[in-house]
Amino acid sequence: MKLFSVKSRISRIVLAFLLGLFLTQILFEIMPVPPAEAICTQPKNIGDGWNVSTPELSGFDAPALCQILTKAGSGRANIHSVIVERHGRLVAEFYRQGKDRSINILFGLWRPFSTRTQFSPTTLHDMRSISKSIVGLLVGIAQQKGRIGSLSTPILQFYPENSDLRSPEKDAVTLEHLLTMSSGLQWNEGALPNDETRLFWEATPSRYLFNHSVIAKPSQVFNYNSGGTMVLSDILTRTSGKSLKELVKAELFNPLEIADWEWVSNLHGRELAFTGLRMRPRDLVKIGRMMLDRGRWRDRQVVPEAWVAASLSPQISTGFKSPPTASDDLKYSYQWWGGNVNWHGKSLRWSAGFGNGGQRLFIVPDLDLAIATTAGDYESREIVHIVNVLFEDIVSSVSLLD
Known part of the structure; x- marks a missing residue:
């Protein structure tokens, strides 16, 4: 009985503590x-x-x-x-x-x-999807430097290892289509969980993106697609041999006198572009x-x-x-x-x-x-x-x- 009494007392203390935390949070909100x-x-x-x-x-x-x-x-x-x-x-x-x-x-x-x-x-703040706009600028710099060619280049040309995913419809998806969110690939970024969620732990974003079906002709329909931005970032790193953080620092932020920033990575160490x-x-x-x-x-x-x-x-x-x-x-x-x-x-x-x-x-x-x-x-x-x-x-x- 004594042991039961001690356990009961501890339970009440823990419950009171959690209730206090909850009420504190409510007041805070x-x-x-x-x-x-x-x-x-x-x-x-x-x-x-x-x-x-x-x-x-x-x-x-x-x-x-x-x-x-x-x-x-x-x-x-x-x-x-x-x-x-x-x-x-x-x-x-x-x-x-x-x-x-x-x-x-x-x-x-x-x-x-x-x-x-x-x-x-001097406080850093999340930019969230403004990150995409920065990636877009890096694509323009990469094109000027000759690391990527025409925006009409099919995406899967950068990924010979994904030849099993190729089809006439997917071969038609180009750099420009990813830049303008008009790839025609099925993609949902609505209520959680959605297609974007997996990008936080996905090791091969190109394969993940092109495993989705083509449901519209490229360039015809806008469909917001964070996976496309991840693939653009991956192409930037493949064609330069540098990480996204190295590229943005050297080619954009240093020239703009931006010294204090960070780019958070996913579980595989890949920057969340x-x-x-x-x-x-x-x-x-x-x-x-x-x-x-x-x-x-x-x-x-x-x-x-x-x-x-x-x-x-x-x-x-x-x-x-x-x-x-x-x-x-x-x-x-x-x-x-x-x-x-x-x-x-x-x-x-x-x-x-x-x-x-x-x-x-x-x-x-x-x-x-x-x-x-x-x-x-x-x-x-x-x-x-x-x-x-x-x-x-x-x-x-x-x-x-x-």
């Missing part, structure tokens, strides 16, 4: 996130290659921009940072505390007890500035100008609208999204890298404007709407008289 600080102050010069300016000097309605950012930085949405850049200078930024599920811990899977991070200009990049938001905006300057950073051509132009030009209609009431579908190019935004009654083209959870890099060439957001609301449809409206509002704050 419902507690309001502190508002961001210094939202409307000039960005700091921290020696990371950026010049800074003020909204007034950069052609913004400064009070309107301040009001927009204050709303974003004090709301309940789990937005971690917003950075606004124009004419080569940082105009506004804020960082705040927020919940996060980083891809570098359990591949970003849901965890029962999450933590909050105080984000700052479709989602694994982590970097500082201020460095993300450097990608936007380079794209606005036709592939140049400072006085160096980093990405071929023609490739940038193609990446920012609509290649295929996605069938998606944002917002759902929009008159035109979103477009897709070489791992970059595109659409239109209203600016004082004018419709302007934008291009963007999109990432799960609220990660965005928008550029509006006609306004010479780049905007980045980071957030932690993964798998949330609401955050998609919130950051898209935030982008539209910031665009509207650019003065018509500029």
Whole structure:
């Protein structure tokens, strides 16, 4: 009886402890996130290659921009940072505390007890599928350097070991089809578990991708496919003899003065090309500035100008609208999204890298404007709407008289 009493007491203690943890987490989830600080102050010069300016000097309605950012930085949405850049200078930024599920811990899977991070200009953040846009740029660099040829090259030509998978339909799938998510291969990235999930432990992504059936003629139908990005990355490493991390460091990040970053790998040590990049938001905006300057950073051509132009030009209609009431579908190019935004009654083209959870890099060439957001609301449809409206509002704050 005494032993039973001790076990019962231990069980009650353990149960009370677990209940306490659960209640603590509930309180943590419902507690309001502190508002961001210094939202409307000039960005700091921290020696990371950026010049800074003020909204007034950069052609913004400064009070309107301040009001927009204050709303974003004090709301309940789990937005971690917003950075606004124009004419080569940082105009506004804020960082705040927020919940996060980083891809570098359990591949970003849901965890029962999450933590909050105080984000700052020097904090790395998941880019999620903006990683794809970076891979697209590396393909353009590889083509210029002669490591890959025409975009009409069939993918399976790079994989003679996969000859058993060949068919006339699969032989028709080319580099361009993977870049534009129009391979025609069956692929589902909807509710979990889905085809993307296996990429976290897949050793041979090309075989995995081409084990899927062809269900549409290549180039005809957009179908979002992270496996295609993994195969593009694999082709980059095969044709260069270098890892994805070695390539992006030497050919993109070093020229852009981006020193602090990481690229998370899968269980086989293969970089997660479709989602694994982590970097500082201020460095993300450097990608936007380079794209606005036709592939140049400072006085160096980093990405071929023609490739940038193609990446920012609509290649295929996605069938998606944002917002759902929009008159035109979103477009897709070489791992970059595109659409239109209203600016004082004018419709302007934008291009963007999109990432799960609220990660965005928008550029509006006609306004010479780049905007980045980071957030932690993964798998949330609401955050998609919130950051898209935030982008539209910031665009509207650019003065018509500029």
